[in-house]
Amino acid sequence: MASRAEYDEVADQYSRTLDPEGLGLVDPVLTELIGEVARQEVLSLACGQGQDARLLARLGATVMGVDVSSEMLRYARGHEAADPRGFVYVHGDAQDLEAVPSGSFEGVVCHLALMDIPQLAAAVQSVSRVLRDQGWFVFSIVHPCYPPHVENVTDYLLEHRYGKRRPPGWLPQHAYHRPLGMYVDELVRAGFRIERIVEVQTGDADSAGVPGLLYSRSVKI
Numbered sequence: 086m087a088s089r090a091e092y093d094e095v096a097d098q099y100s101r102t103l104d105p106e107g108l109g110l111v112d113p114v115l116t117e118l119i120g121e122v123a124r125q126e127v128l129s130l131a132c133g134q135g136q137d138a139r140l141l142a143r144l145g146a147t148v149m150g151v152d153v154s155s156e157m158l159r160y161a162r163g164h165e166a167a168d169p170r171g172f173v174y175v176h177g178d179a180q181d182l183e184a185v186p187s188g189s190f191e192g193v194v195c196h197l198a199l200m201d202i203p204q205l206a207a208a209v210q211s212v213s214r215v216l217r218d219q220g221w222f223v224f225s226i227v228h229p230c231y232p233p234h235v236e237n238v239t240d241y242l243l244e245h246r247y248g249k250r251r252p253p254g255w256l257p258q259h260a261y262h263r264p265l266g267m268y269v270d271e272l273v274r275a276g277f278r279i280e281r282i283v284e285v286q287t288g289d290a291d292s293a294g295v296p297g298l299l300y301s302r303s304v305k306i
Contacts, residue, residue: 091257092133092201096156098255100134107164109139114283115196118223118302122146125191128215130208131179131198135161135172141194142170151177151185180207185215192216195224197298199268200234200260203246206271213275213305220305222277228284229265231295238262268301277303 092099104110123145129138132150134157141148150172152158158174165172177184179195179202193212202208212222227234230241237247237260244263252258272279280302287297 091259092152092154093156095255095257096134096154096160099157100160102253102255104134104136104139107135107139107168109143110136110196112140112196112225114285114298114300115194115223115225116140116144118281118283118300119144119192119194120221122192126189127192127194128185128190130182130193130195130212131202132161132174133157133198135164135174137194137196138172138174139164139170142172146192147171149173149175149185149190151175151179151182153178180204180211182211182215187214188217189215190217190220192221192223195222197225197227199224200226200229200262201257203261205244205261205263205267206274209271209275209277213277216305218305222272222303222305223301225298225300226268227260228296228299229263229268231297233297234262265299272301272303276305278306279303 125146127141127146127148129148129150132138132152135150138148138150150161155176158176161174175184235241237250242264246259246261248259283300284296285298
């Protein structure tokens with residue numbers, strides 16, 4: 086799987102750039118959508134170096150992190166060793182979550198990662214499988230409808246892997262574009278009811294007033 090090698094290759098610079106001290110993600114929109122999770126068992130999907138897991142810990146959740154990159158997990162486990170919070174980190178593929186039993190979690194969080202996963206349908210179905218009934222799924226993605234994401238594709242309606250035109254040096258060079266309707270369709274097919282979608286401007290000088298990120302909260306029905 087390409088994302089494993091790509092994130093292994095950028096893990097050092099990624100971790101130096103994002104949350105190098107291991108303090109955890111700060112994201113008010115994501116935090117609001119997650120809501121009250123004290124004492125809940127929550128999966129951090131495509132957890133990277135663990136910044137999302139540390140956010141969940143601050144909110145009182147019991148957390149497992151899963152990521153396909155062994156190098157990213159090395160950083161996550163290093164932060165856990167320096168400041169133990171009871172995390173379990175598992176090397177695994179979001180497209181099957183093979184190591185995770187069905188119905189294990191009350192919630193799943195996936196922050197800025199679904200657009201890096203080759204098979205969206207498989208990933209969303211796996212999330213549904215590991216959630217309990219009425220479990221929740223919160224994710225964020227680069228907005229698929231607006232620049233800079235849509236500048237990289239020639240046909241908005243197609244799903245395809247593309248090369249980024251202006252990626253930061255600490256990110257892989259490729260991602261996957263899907264139209265917004267595809268995300269909605271896959272959530273519905275996997276048995277989710279969409280509760281909220283939040284579109285957020287990133288504040289970039291060239292954003293032209295359009296949202297750069299999209300957040301979603303769904304519940305398994």
